[in-house]
Amino acid sequence: xxxxxxxxxxxxxxxxxxxxxxxxxxxxxxxxxxxxxxxxxxxxxxxxxxxxxxxxxxxxxxxxxxxxxxxxxxxxxxxxxxxxxxxxxxxxxxxxxxxxxxxxxxxxxxxxxxxxxxxxxxxxxxxxxxxxxxxxxxxxxxxxxxxxxxxxxxxxxxxxxxxxxxxxxxxxxxxxxxxxxxxxxxxxxxxxxxxxxxxxxxxxxxxxxxxxxxxxxxxxxxxxxxxxxxxxxxxxxxxxxxxxxxxxxxxxxxxxxxxxxxxxxxxxxxxxxxxxxxxxxxxxxxxxxxxxxxxxxxxxxxxxxxxxxxxxxxxxxxxxxxxxxxxxxxxxxxxxxxxxxxxxxxxxxxxxxxxxxxxxxxxxxxxxxxxxxxxxxxxxxxxxxxxxxxxxxxxxxxxxxxxxxxxxxxxxxxxxxxxxxxxxxxxxxxxxxxxxxxxxxxxxxxxxxxxxxxxxxxxxxxxxxxxxxxxxxxxxxxxxxxxxxxxxxxxxxxxxxxxxxxxxxxxxxxxxxxxxxxxxxxxxxxxxxxxxxxxxxxxxxxxxxxxxxxxxxxxxxxxxxxxxxxxxxxxxxxxxxxxxxxxxxxxxxxxxxxxxx
Amino acid sequence: xxxxxxxxxxxxxxxxxxxxxxxxxxxxxxxxxxxxxxxxxxxxxxxxxxxxxxxxxxxxxxxxxxxxxxxxxxxxxxxxxxxxxxxxxxxxxxxxxxxxxxxxxxxxxxxxxxxxxxxxxxxxxxxxxxxxxxxxxxxxxxxxxxxxxxxxxxxxx
Ligand code: SF4
Ligand code: SF4
Ligand code: SF4
Ligand code: FES
Numbered sequence: 001x002x003x004x005x006x007x008x009x010x011x012x013x014x015x016x017x018x019x020x021x022x023x024x025x026x027x028x029x030x031x032x033x034x035x036x037x038x039x040x041x042x043x044x045x046x047x048x049x050x051x052x053x054x055x056x057x058x059x060x061x062x063x064x065x066x067x068x069x070x071x072x073x074x075x076x077x078x079x080x081x082x083x084x085x086x087x088x089x090x091x092x093x094x095x096x097x098x099x100x101x102x103x104x105x106x107x108x109x110x111x112x113x114x115x116x117x118x119x120x121x122x123x124x125x126x127x128x129x130x131x132x133x134x135x136x137x138x139x140x141x142x143x144x145x146x147x148x149x150x151x152x153x154x155x156x157x158x159x160x161x162x163x164x165x166x167x168x169x170x171x172x173x174x175x176x177x178x179x180x181x182x183x184x185x186x187x188x189x190x191x192x193x194x195x196x197x198x199x200x201x202x203x204x205x206x207x208x209x210x211x212x213x214x215x216x217x218x219x220x221x222x223x224x225x226x227x228x229x230x231x232x233x234x235x236x237x238x239x240x241x242x243x244x245x246x247x248x249x250x251x252x253x254x255x256x257x258x259x260x261x262x263x264x265x266x267x268x269x270x271x272x273x274x275x276x277x278x279x280x281x282x283x284x285x286x287x288x289x290x291x292x293x294x295x296x297x298x299x300x301x302x303x304x305x306x307x308x309x310x311x312x313x314x315x316x317x318x319x320x321x322x323x324x325x326x327x328x329x330x331x332x333x334x335x336x337x338x339x340x341x342x343x344x345x346x347x348x349x350x351x352x353x354x355x356x357x358x359x360x361x362x363x364x365x366x367x368x369x370x371x372x373x374x375x376x377x378x379x380x381x382x383x384x385x386x387x388x389x390x391x392x393x394x395x396x397x398x399x400x401x402x403x404x405x406x407x408x409x410x411x412x413x414x415x416x417x418x419x420x421x422x423x424x425x426x427x428x429x430x431x432x433x434x435x436x437x438x439x440x441x442x443x444x445x446x447x448x449x450x451x452x453x454x455x456x457x458x459x460x461x462x463x464x465x466x467x468x469x470x471x472x473x474x475x476x477x478x479x480x481x482x483x484x485x486x487x488x489x490x491x492x493x494x495x496x497x498x499x500x501x502x503x504x505x506x507x508x509x510x511x512x513x514x515x516x517x518x519x520x521x522x523x524x525x526x527x528x529x530x531x532x533x534x535x536x537x538x539x540x541x542x543x544x545x546x547x548x549x550x551x552x553x554x555x556x557x558x559x560x561x562x563x564x565x566x567x568x569x570x571x572x573x574x575x576x577x578x579x580x581x582x583x584x585x586x587x588x589x590x591x592x593x594x595x596x597x
Numbered sequence: 598x599x600x601x602x603x604x605x606x607x608x609x610x611x612x613x614x615x616x617x618x619x620x621x622x623x624x625x626x627x628x629x630x631x632x633x634x635x636x637x638x639x640x641x642x643x644x645x646x647x648x649x650x651x652x653x654x655x656x657x658x659x660x661x662x663x664x665x666x667x668x669x670x671x672x673x674x675x676x677x678x679x680x681x682x683x684x685x686x687x688x689x690x691x692x693x694x695x696x697x698x699x700x701x702x703x704x705x706x707x708x709x710x711x712x713x714x715x716x717x718x719x720x721x722x723x724x725x726x727x728x729x730x731x732x733x734x735x736x737x738x739x740x741x742x743x744x745x746x747x748x749x750x751x752x753x754x
Contacts, residue, residue, distance in 0.1 A: 169648020174657045185649040186635060186664070194648065597639050597649035 008074035023054055023065035023076055032078050035087065035116055037094075037206050038155035039066040041538045042524065043164055049155050051090045051116065055080045062086055088120045096127035098207075099136070099150035106146075107208030110535060113153060136181075141189030143213055143375050144197035144368040149181055152209035158182060158201035165524055167499035168318065170195035182209075185597045194321045194597055196498065198314035198522045199368030199392075199531015212368045212532060215389045216399055222360040222389070223266040230360045231348070232267040233340045233419075234258060236274055237366040237430030237527035238393045240548035244534040244541075245397030246407040251544030253552050256412020261400045262364075263413055269348070272415050273363065274422030276339040277429045277438070279570065280311065281561035283587055284333045284435075285443045286578035288517055289482075297484045304328040306493075306508065306515040309435050311335045313373035314522025314531075316591055318498050323505050324593030332588040336429065337363050337370055338379050340419070341386030342586040347574045348419055356382060362389045364396045366430070366530030369522065378589045392532025421566035424457075424553030431546040432496035432526035433462035433469060436519040440473065440492075441560045447475060447482045457559055463550070465525060465543065467500040468493060470515075491515045497524040604629055605640040614645055619655060623662050631671070632663040660714060668703045668710040670748055673727045676713040679720035688724050689713070691738040695745050708752050709745075 004019040010027045017026045022045075027034050038049035047067030054065045057075035062083065065076075077083060095117060102108050136149035156173060159182060163169045170193050174183040184193045202210045222230050243252040262270045288307050294300040310316060310331040319326055334342065340363065345356040363370065367390075373379065374387040391399070400407055415421070425441055428434030437459045444452040452459060452473075461471040473490045475482075493515045495504045501520045507513035523529045528545035529537060553559060561567065575582050598606075608625040612618035622645070626637050633656050642649040656662040663671075674680075674689050689711075693699055696709050703710040719725040722734035726741070733744055 163648065163651070169651050172648065172650035172654030174654050176658050183650070183654075185638070185653050193650070595639075596643060 006070050006072050006074075008070050008072070008076065010076045011078055012075075017070055019069075021070050023056075023063065023068050023070055023074075024052060026070050027054075027065065027076065027078055034065050034078050035119070036066055037112060037116070037153060038157060040157050040160075040204050042204065043157060043160040046156055046160065049090070049094075049153065051087060051094075053083055053086050053090070054078050055083050084120075088122070089126070091116050091120055091122055092126050094153050095122060096125065097130045098153065099131050099148075105151065105208040106211040106214065107151075111208060112206035130178075139190050140213060141191035142195065142197060142372065143191075144199065144371040145190055145195065145202065146211050146213050147182075147190060148209055148211075150209075151207045152182055153207055154180055154182065155206060156182070157204040157206065158210055161201045161204045162195075165497050165499055166196070166198060166200055166314075166318075166522075167502040168194055168196055168198075171201065188597075194595075196314040196317040196321075196522060197369040197372040197531075198498070200523060202368060202531055203529075203533065203535055203537045212392050212395065213371060214395055215371070215391060216395050216402075219362055219389050219391060219399070222362070228358055228360045229268045229354045230266075230362060231269040231271060231344050232262055232362045232364060233271050233273045233276075233337070233344070234262070234364045235337065235366055235370075235430070235527060236277060236427050236434075236549070237530060237533070237545070238364050238396070239427075240430065240528060240545045240552065241366060241533045242393050242397060243407075245394060246400060248408065249544075250541045251548045253548050254407075255552070256414070257407060257410040258396075259415055260410040260413040261396075261403075261405050261407055264405050264410075265399055265403055267362070269352075269416050271340070271344070271348075271419040272422050272426075273336045273340050273365075274426035274429070275419045275564070275566060276336040276343065277426035278423055278561035278564040278567050279339055279343075279587070280333055280336050280429075280435075281425060281438050281442050282567065282571075282578045283339075283583060284309070284331050285439050285446070285561075287331055287333065288439070289443065289446075290579065292488075292516065293484060296488070306518045307331055309519045309521075311429065311435060312520060312522040312527075313367070313369040314498065315501060315520045317369065317372070317594070318501065318522065319505075320591055320594040321596055322502070323509075326505060326508075327591055327593065330591065332590060334379065334587055334589050335370075335373065336426075337365065337390070338373065338386055338589075339587045341374070341379070342382045343419065343570075345382035345384050345386060346586060347570065351418060356384055359384075360388045361386065362391065363387050364393065365390050366393050366527045366533045367523070368392060368531040370532075378591065381586050381589075393530075394532060394534060397534070418566050418569065421564055422556075423561055423564050424556040424559035425561040426564075427552045427556065428549055430527045431463070431549045432521050433459075433464070433494045433519065434526060434549070435521075436462045436492055436494050436517070438561055439517070439519075442562045444473070444475075445560065445562070447478050447485055449479050450477075456554075458550075458554075462492070462494055462519075463546075465539065465546070467497060468495050468504055470494075490517065492517045492519070494519045496521040496526050496529075498522055599636065601626075601630065601634060601637050602640050605637060605644055609641075609644045616645065616647065619645060619647065619652065623652075623656055623659075627662055631667040631669065632665060634666075638664070666703070666707075668707050669752065670708060670728055671710045671712060672745075673712045673714035673717070674700075675715070675717045675719065675723065675725045675727075677716040677720070679716075680723035680725055683723040685724040687738055688726065688736050688741050691741045692726075692745065695742055706752075708749070 038046045047064045052065045053062040055077040139147040239255040243254040294303040349356040371390040425438035525542035529542045608622045725734045
């Protein structure tokens with residue numbers, strides 16, 4: 001259905017937009033920037049901060065442009081005297097209750113409120129200072145998320161993120177009037193509630209009220225300690241986003257520069273989580289085939305299908321809280337980060353003659369939930385905490401800046417061996433659908449001896465930003481040993497963002513969907529949209545990062561996990577075979593139910 | 598099944614599972630149990646497929662939806678300006694005297710909780726207090742004592 005067009009003027013310039021467009025978007029079309037705080041492209045409109053006020057001719061009061069649709073003949077001024085003084089007052093009022101200790105704030109230099117107050121040169125205070133910081137609470141109970149109420153402007157972007165995008169609802173607006181705050185169930189610490197540590201709220205908080213727990217200083221200390229061998233691993237999605245915090249446009253691939261920067265920072269071994277992503281495919285693929293065999297051949301009723309991927313720690317905590325009855329459906333594979341840590345302190349340590357006691361394993365992740373994951377008691381199979389510190393993409397960018405490295409001018413460098421080699425299949429783990437695509441590339445070939453039936457190995461139906469994707473793959477002319485799969489149509493689904501994950505699990509639960517294998521990533525877009533990635537985030541930025549991921553894949557000589565020579569070597573030298581005894585001890589785990597609040 | 602769980606289930610089957618039922622369900626619990634316990638809010642969240650924080654957030658907005666345990670009888674004295682000018686302080690003192698608790702507290706026998714409230718809409722007949730759902734206007738200290746003693750008597754029967 002075609003939409004009606006509406007003609008209006010913004011700052012005396014005519015513009016035509018579709019009916020239902022907001023004044024904010026109409027103005028943007030003409031490149032007039034209206035400041036916003038509570039508005040976010042990924043979320044529903046709240047219209048509560050009033051910083052986007054504009055003047056509409058004939059209207060008695062100013063209008064919130066993010067929440068006001070255009071109408072025919074409307075005349076809008078975005079920068080009149082009234083608008084400017086109102087806007088300034090709004091910012092002043094927010095600051096009168098704001099603990100503006102910018103120099104000590106993690107968001108210093110990246111803060112929307114700070115930018116606004118600098119734009120409007122807020123200096124003299126018109127309003128009574130109401131900063132009652134003593135009443136406000138700093139919550140650092142979570143190893144991933146820091147929440148400082150004294151920095152909160154109650155725009156509720158976090159609340160909408162947590163309920164609309166993530167269907168978690170860990171955060172809500174509590175109380176009213178000047179007692180209003182953003183809090184949890186009965187004001188419990190974040191570590192005790194349903195929060196998945198996904199960090200999506202951080203990505204959308206305009207201030208320093210929600211940030212990651214930072215471990216930069218601990219990592220510097222480890223690097224500076226000569227008795228420590230510091231190993232660093234980098235997740236697939238970091239290489240296509242790090243550049244954004246260091247001067248590049250979204251979508252720039254900076255793999256080689258990132259490796260060079262890590263070397264300059266002083267890490268001893270620079271290795272790749274992509275290596276264990278490839279390994280995950282072999283373990284998880286074998287696990288899936290084993291489950292299918294049990295179900296189809298042995299007619300074992302107890303085998304849990306569909307099998308869910310288990311790479312995303314936000315998703316793991318979500319299922320522990322919300323759908324504990326589906327825990328047996330989770331692949332027992334640890335996430336690539338944790339497989340890496342467990343192997344670094346065993347296999348790598350042995351091969352390189354390093355005492356694992358003196359090894360510090362740092363991982364660079366697009367994710368805040370990985371910080372929580374690293375501390376899980378389940379994940380210490382090397383005999384030590386497998387991964388010691390997790391830094392977000394943003395924290396790595398900070399370290400690179402602190403070290404005075406001119407990132408944009410760095411010459412590319414290569415990862416170290418023997419856990420630095422990877423394939424294109426591992427790189428695409430960073431985008432929604434990537435694990436599924438990587439798994440199919442390998443599993444199909446194992447079963448049939450042929451490449452997946454898609455041009456140039458690109459399994460397009462599983463890609464893209466649709467919230468839930470489904471596909472079916474028919475297995476024909478399989479190798480004799482896989483005869484039980486002949487003619488089986490494998491049904492798969494992919495979801496990203498926990499609200500979509502919830503939809504998929506519910507459709508399985510109520511019997512409307514029937515899958516064999518389901519990939520779930522906790523964050524919108526997959527890891528490229530992770531809670532530790534550069535801020536801001538938007539559908540457009542996430543798309544550019546995803547495009548970069550697929551370009552990186554296409555550019556690599558090896559694009560199937562089972563072809564990774566270092567992984568083959570690992571099985572030969574150390575692990576034996578997928579799901580073998582040693583794999584079982586080091587690479588697999590189980591999770592436990594948690595409370596639903 | 599605990600009695601709270603049964604109560605939540607009954608209320609939900611009466612009002613339905615949509616978000617709109619949240620208010621009547623919350624009110625129904627408070628009616629029966631005097632306050633919304635942690636347990637009650639968790640059951641409600643589960644039944645209505647809401648987050649527990651959301652349920653708590655909604656309850657915290659409304660003064661009459663308590664989330665801490667309350668006595669059998671809840672006394673709320675209007676503290677707004679009209680009642681203030683007609684002597685609400687004296688009424689509160691009187692109540693604190695008889696009940697041996699301060700505003701915000703509950704008596705040992707869990708029979709009374711003493712609270713203040715914002716405007717109860719009886720400005721023309723202040724000072725006023727509300728005991729449970731009953732309004733008592735034009736209070737004097739002796740009238741207040743009489744009323745409360747009446748409730749005390751009922752409690753012992
Ligand atoms: S949140 Fe922003 S404005 Fe507030 S202290 Fe931090 S940097 Fe400054
Ligand atoms: S924590 Fe951040 S996103 Fe949430 S309401 Fe406060 S300022 Fe807004
Ligand atoms: S980290 Fe994720 S789950 Fe936790 S409060 Fe933020 S958005 Fe919600
Ligand atoms: S951005 Fe429009 S009201 Fe907040």
